[in-house]
Each structure stands twice: as C-alpha cells, then as structure tokens.
Amino acid sequence: MKALLLVAAMLNPAAPLLADAGPIGYATLAGGTTGGAAGPTVTVTTWAQLKTEAGKKTPETIRINGILQGSGQVQVRNDKTIVGVGANSGITGGGLKISHYDNVIIRNLKISFPVGTDAITVQDAQHVWIDHNELWSDRAHDIDYYDGLVDITHASDWVTVSWNKIHDHWKTSLVGHDDDNGGEDTGHLTVTYHHNEFYNLDARTPSVRFGTAHVFNNYFHNNVNGVHSRMGAQVLVEGNVFTNVQTPIKTTTLSVADGYAVERNNSYTGCGPNNITRTGSFTNPPYAYTLDPVSSVAAAVTANAGTGHI
Template sequence: MDVEVGGGDPQPQPPGGLVGWAAQAGGTTGGAGGSTVTVSTFADFRTQAQSAGAKTILVNGMLSGTGTVEISADKTIRGVGSSSGISGTTLNIEDMSPANVIIQNLNIRGKVGGDAIAIESATHVWIDHNTMSSTIEDNPDYYDGMLDITHAADYITVSWNVIRNHWKTSLVGHSDGNGGEDRGHLRVTYHHNWFDRTFERSPRVRFGETVHVFNNYYTNVNNNADSYAIASLMDAGLLVEGNVFENVQQACWSASGYADSDPGRLVARDNSLTNSGPCEVNGTVAALPYSYTAENVGTVKASVTAGSGAGKL
C-alpha cells in the first residue's frame, strides 16, 4: 500500500457531495445562510462577488469582462443552466482564512496572460462541476494557469470539472524557493475531473502533502515529448489512485524531478494506463485524515464523462 499510517480517527465523509480537504477543519459552505442574487451583467457580477457577507450569486448567461474580480469570503458562485459562465477575467481568492468560497456550474475561459482562477493565501475553497477551457496555442505562455493554488493556500477540493485545451493547467505551489511558506499547507483533493488536452500541470505540486488525486480521467496529454499529467516536486507528497490515463505522454513525474525542480514523493495504486507513459513513484506519503470511497477504476471513465462539467449538477 505504501502509505504511512497517521494518528487520529478518520473524519466521516460529509453529506452534500463535498469530499476531501475542503470538507476538513470546519468545512466549506460558501454563501449558505446568506441572500441569493442573480446577475446577468459582468458589472453586477463583480459588484456582488466583491461585496461583504454570505451570498449565493447565480450567474445567468456568459459574462465577459477584464481585469481581476476579487472574490470576498462566504460566497457561492453558481451558473444557471449549462451555458452560463465567466470569461476574460481572473477569479481571485486571496488572503482569507477561511475564504469559504464555492465556484460551481460555470463555463470558465482561460485568461490571456493570466490565471482563470487564482487561489492564493486562502483556505476552504471548493471548485466543482465547471467546464474550463481555452484555445491551445503554440506558445505555452499565451495563457497562464487555469486553476493555480499558491502561497500556502489550504483545504481545497477540485471535483467533477472538465478542463480542456489548456497548457499550464493547475499549479500547486508557485516556486521552488517558497518552501518556508508552503510546507504544511497546499492540501488539495482532485477527484472525478476530466483533463483533456491539458499538456502539463494536472497538477504540478511543490511542497504540498498530502495532495490526493483520485478517480480522474486524463486524455490526449501528448502535445510533445515534454507533455505530462501529474508531477510531484520539491518533496511534495501525492497519493494518485484509481485514475484513467489514455494517450498520455507521461502519467506522473516524481523521483526524476521535472525541469529544474527537485524530486517529490508519490504513491500510485490502482491506476489504468493505455498508450501512456508510466506513473513514476517515489517514497511514502502521509495518511489522509478523511474517509472517502474511491471508485473502481473500471467505471471511472464512464462516471467522469457522464457526470463532470457544467450542467451536470
């Protein structure tokens, strides 16, 4: 099994669909208990997202803007139907502990020159049932991250999303030199996401432990010889289990490091690889403090393709 046993009793899986790190240490409830508003212009969306107090914001239509929206604490941002969403801006969740933010059921487009979603120095965020996409460009720097988690952000769950046609997908830990801030934090769960033509960083992790990557579906991660799905670096600790890899250049890096980053630790079990490079393993990782049920890898592809993305709640 290659997983160290930690102390303490596992916490029960919470109701309502939230599984993993965002359910720990008080959980993530977003705007529950507050008012509900519907927005149909980007200006109204920005005003409501940046306002104080618990609130559920229903996004009606595809809203296009610029710059950065600084999302305030205790917010649920949820799309109406299957075709509502946000484009042209960074949804920024920063300097809040807890942030207590849920982003759900949106179509989110990559931001030219920036991140689509940025979580920085913030805790308790749930990114769920969104469809995130951009247009693959020859220049990997045309867009930045689709979902970047940095500066000791913590207690994050990323679940049931479709992430498609993007280069720098999801960074966890932004710099090899930031271990002093990041160690002991950057605890993230990724489950039941569909990563399609995401050519790297799905995720790329520095320092975080334990980052839990289970029951995801990876397809066509093969743009060039350097394409990969998952990387554990700078002594990060990842548990990678029950994932399906199809046409993936390299499923996982760990013991070899990657680029200029030192190796990390990675435990892999019960994954399925078809026409894909190996999932490199290295060392042991700390036990998870929560209970969960990993789906049999034989049903993951069907579950994820049927249930992930906007419009599938």
C-alpha cells in the same frame, strides 16, 4: 442518506448528482466549506454586477446567468458561492481570484480564454470547493498567452477540485507557485482532486510543490504530462484512468528537488512510463471517501463532470 445517494451517483454514470451534495476531501476538514449559504441569493448578468456582489463583505450566493465577457480577475471575498444558471453560464476573457479570503464555492461555471491570467486563482485562502465547472483556453497561442486554469498557491489549505472538465490548455493547475516559497508553503497546500476530466493538455495536471495532494478517480486522456510532484510534495495518485498520456506520473524535472508519489490502482492505456524517483509516505487521507472501481471511472466522469449536472 445523502452520502449513500452520492456514492450511488458516483458508481452509476447515469445517476444524477445531488444539487445540494457537499464536497469530499480536504474542503470538508477544519470546519468545512459552506460558501454563501448563510446569506441571500442574487443573480448577475454583467461583469460589473459580478464584481460588485463578489466584493461584498457579507455572505452571499451569486448566480451568474449567461456568459459574462470580462478581463482580468474578479476578487471574491469571504463566504461566497458563485454558481452558474443552467449549463451555459460563466465567464470568458477573465477569471476569479480568491486571495486572502476564505470559505468560497465555485460551481457550474464555464470559464474560458482567461487572457493573461488564471481562470481561477486560490491564493492564501482556506476552504475552497471548485466543482462541476468547465475550464479551457487553446494551445494555438504562445504558452504564456494564458496563465493557469486552477492555480492554488501561497499556503492555501482545505481545497477540493471535483467533477470539472479541464481541457485544451498549456499550464493547467499549479499547486505551489515557486521553488523558493517553501518557507510559506511547507505544511500547507492540502488539495483533493477527484472525478475531473483532464484532456488535450500539456502539463500541470496537477503540478504540486511542497503540499499534500490526493488525486483519485480522475480521467486523464490525450495529454503530454500528468501528475507532477516536486519540491518534497507528497502526492497519492489512486484509482485514476490514464489514456494516451506520455508521462502519467512523475516526481522529477523542472524543480531543484524531486517530490514524492504513491501510485496505486491506476489504469494505463497507450501511455509512456511513469517517472517516480521517490515513493511517498502519504497513503491514508484524513477524511472519508469512496474509491470507485477503475473500470467505471472514465464513463462516470465523462457523463457527469462539467456544467449542467447540479
């Protein structure tokens, strides 16, 4: 019944999304992603409190109430859910880091202006669900003033990035941090991006090295670059809406080897041409999902992505 209701919400932009609906995509595999469901729930109102609770060794759901001013990153340990209270809670000035830990959920947070760092770093981590957040900075500063908004690196696996508003940034979402890291990353970096709104961005929406990414039913608009497959990555790009994107999909440039992409059932308005040099073999994701009609994607994503919907 929950699955049917979730599909209805996805197809009807006016329908509310279920607060307890689980992830779709790679985060469901190999045992799934449950976050802090096995532990107690606490509420934090300061950066120091967030650091303390996120660093505990036991499962926990951590509710952030209000916008916390921080710097650098809070390390998040195993079996944690970090969720915002209401539509206007989160972090500004810093970010969250999931490094060498597993089974983490990040939902309903506004994370802005992460100076000198990522808004969310996923590094050598498995089973991560990043859902219904709003992530942004600005493009008035130098390209390196901020780092990424969602960077997934060092052989991370089983990650889903869903229903987020991601905007106003230079280096948006990097999967696989370096051309020379194939020894660690090959066979890993399995990521699903679905129902995100990417807008006013320069690049990396996302950029994928070595891994396998399924990018479906996202709404990309007013961006310079779109989906970038590099270093032999296999990327399936389907059912997305691209509006005013200079290069929606490419498999070349900026790395020593091209990637692979399969493009199907996408919509393009006011866009430049794709630059797909190598067609991929990844056509059948290893999980169940519902592909929304491309005609409904922009409205559904605009209405339901970001905070305040769970």
